[in-house]
Amino acid sequence: MSSFLKIAIRNLLKGPSTDPYPFGETFVPKGLRGKVKYNAKACVACRMCEHVCAGGAIQIREVADKSGLEFILWHNTCAFCGLCEHYCPTKAIRLTEDYHTVHRQEDKYRYVEKGFIKYVNCARCATPMVPIPLELLNVAYDQVNEDIEKLRHLCPKCRQERAL
Numbered sequence: 001m002s003s004f005l006k007i008a009i010r011n012l013l014k015g016p017s018t019d020p021y022p023f024g025e026t027f028v029p030k031g032l033r034g035k036v037k038y039n040a041k042a043c044v045a046c047r048m049c050e051h052v053c054a055g056g057a058i059q060i061r062e063v064a065d066k067s068g069l070e071f072i073l074w075h076n077t078c079a080f081c082g083l084c085e086h087y088c089p090t091k092a093i094r095l096t097e098d099y100h101t102v103h104r105q106e107d108k109y110r111y112v113e114k115g116f117i118k119y120v121n122c123a124r125c126a127t128p129m130v131p132i133p134l135e136l137l138n139v140a141y142d143q144v145n146e147d148i149e150k151l152r153h154l155c156p157k158c159r160q161e162r163a164l
């Protein structure tokens with residue numbers, strides 16, 4: 001029997017050596033930078049992610065009725081560089097291990113990650129403001145006590161006056 005036939009028979013008996021992807025799942029390498037996930041509840045709207053985004057994939061803008069801020073990320077433009085996650089102070093934005101990025105061309109503008117931050121009113125002067133997430137206090141203070149917790153509900157101006 002020729003060596004070619006031997007190899008062919010051996011491979012036929014052994015079965016495929018590769019993963020069945022895309023007809024089945026495959027393994028996810030550790031540290032894979034996949035689709036980006038955004039958590040509006042932890043976001044402080046600092047816009048750092050928008051600023052550092054290598055692909056210009058992120059936009060944060062006030063909605064027409066001025067009730068809050070809309071976050072939008074175009075996965076088609078994302079370079080999966082991870083800079084947004086790295087610089088986000090509260091880890092409100094992070095890259096997941098989800099590698100399923102295949103989509104139809106006609107869906108490219110719908111292939112987005114969206115979020116909405118609804119303004120709340122300052123507890124002292126009622127000025128609309130971005131709510132301050134607990135995640136930020138945890139980054140800024142070793143221990144979040146009752147006094148610090150109260151600051152969450154004040155706008156920057158009232159916080160400044162209270163501190164003075």
Ligand code: SF4
Nearest residue numbers: 053078079081082084
């Ligand atoms: S991973 Fe990079 S390119 Fe993608 S949204 Fe974040 S900063 Fe932008």
Ligand code: SF4
Nearest residue numbers: 043044046047049088
């Ligand atoms: S996701 Fe993070 S970096 Fe982007 S605006 Fe929110 S807090 Fe800032």
